[in-house]
Amino acid sequence: MKKAQRVMARLPARRVVGTLGVMAIFCAGLAMTSVDACGDSGSQVQLYGLVGTYVGSVKRSDTPQSTVLMGSGGLTTSFWGIRGNEDLGGGVSAIFALESFFQPQNGAQGRNATDPFWSRNAYVGFMGDFGQLTFGRQRNPTYTAESLVNPFGSSTVFSPLVLQTFVTTYGGTIIGDTVWNNTAKYTTPNFKGFGATVIYGLGGVAGSPGIGNLGFHLSYQNHGLTAVLSGQRVRYTAAGPVGAQYAYLAGAAYDFKVVTLYGAWAMTSDVSTPTGSHTYEAGLSIPFSPADFLLAEWARTQRSGPTPTTNSLRNTASLGYDHLLSKRTDIYAIYSYDKLSAHPTGNTFAVGVRHTF
Template sequence: MKKAQRIMARLPARAVAGRLGATAFLCSGLALTVAGARADSGSQVQLYGLIGTYVGSVKRSDTPQSTVLMGSGGLTTSFWGIGGKEDLGGGVSAIFALESFFQPQNGALGRSAADPFWSRNAYMGFKGDFGQLTFGRHRNPTYTAESYVNPFGSSTVFSPLVLQTFVTNYGSTIIGDTVWNNTAKYTTPDLKGFGATVIYGLGGVAGSPGVGNLGVHLNYQGHGLTAVLSGQRVRYTAAGPVGAQYAYLAGAAYDFKLVTLYGAWAMTSDVSTPTGSHTYEAGLSIPFSPADFLLAEWARTKRSGPTQATNSLRNTASLGYDHLLSKRTDIYAIYSYDKLSAHPTGNTFAVGIRHTF
């Protein structure tokens, strides 16, 4: 329950069938694990997650017609997870997390059929006064940093900053997923609000030990200010030689009590093509009451490259109203505008609900 409350605190509102047997088996195993953990005071296991869905009319600038649909997630992608730790003594604990995205509108696991079973996080490691060191599949810290500096958080449906940098249908200036495989991740302890994360992904390509991802991330939270600075290198293999993209993010949010203001800048540079991009984002969150929030955000991305086809300008904006029904449940209504150069305007209207557990 405490983990679910921490998840809600980071949300912007504060601001199948084939796998069913496997899921039932895992849940049964979890029940036995929790029972065993209670007998061992040094171990803790939690079941937690978030479920959300929305209904809307969706149209991007580069699509000819709107689509009326029921979508998965919305403000936050639906997921469930099992996490735990064991006290090893000396202030050190062994920790793990196994988390899976799912689609509540149809019961399917993953964000799509391409996702693995544990699609959100799947890692184990150690935590202590030295910080946290884990190994496995991790959420990309650049994506996490973006969620701190825009009012729509980690939304891959409504946040203009996230849409333009990570969502393929909107151009995804940053190469790679919001989750990285085969990675080692180290996070420093909190140092008076300052923190740092380093993540490295082993390439796993025979004869090419240098094919791997690398990210360095700095953050600060305190006195109403949140600030992030991130840099990452993604190497990839295609038909030709190994390519590499460098991506950078700088952003901040400041809570003035009457309004929280957000701003971010991101750029990418592909040294192989060569192509690049610059993204600018601004947003705000206004609390009308402890349970009611107005959210607004705009992002602009200019892409450049050697040909006319690789040059474009995109403006995306979202306006939303979020109402908390309780500490763990909220409802919302959102309008999004999208305009890609040489294409007509796209308009999206949606209403949704979200619940943490």
């Protein structure tokens, strides 16, 4: 080790950085080993992710024509990540995760040009019998809760519930991203299926509360039942003073073995302007075999406000068939219907593939 340090000391600065990068990738590649060769025997580092893409004809209700494209992700947004933990003793471990979205159809980093490099997660913290406490850029627990109570999971392309609440082009009612910056998040230990999460995003503005996001989340997963209850406040800046939106979510899913049923309700209220929304969702998943699933979901959002442009009704529905080729690879076909008030119907047809590693 000392000899290696002497060699590194004699390398030019740029070469040292490049060498360290190669070493980091090598360490991350030790995903399947129980002992980290790059550190202490009590440490582990893993490389993991998901690659997915779809091809389809896409048309929303408020677009004049359909677009034939190859899209990123589909049922799940493509990402890769590095995570690790170190045993600190006393049942406590230090943990970290660095995760990045990417677009396999063109090789671009992030979901779009505005994403940072570690766009999906970038946090460090501690885990033990007390639960988990982490700090950094972290996934919004409201988005995680939504993925548990609809058959299309976290899909920002095909899930009507996610589209109508988080996707701007579909008039997403919840302000803010599916990932929050500058957050501290605490998750309780699981107690007979019950769990709770509190997340707070520091404003970082001198002399002002700034953009301080706050969320409280409850969940239950046991005996075939999944139930979620979430509430969050998101502050934002506009032309005037800082505004704030409150969003609430309640949902459940129950596995009857022959079919899993889903249902959810979401509401938003902007305290700065008299605008709000109500979203209702229902869905099902039918397993025809251990490898074949029929997915169906519908969502309806009513937006209300003081002007005709802030009043609208949107209905979105998706029907899909998912076939597992293996434990890590699946293919699917999906049809989506979209209807926004005062606009013609939009129809989307797509086929896709996912692979986890």
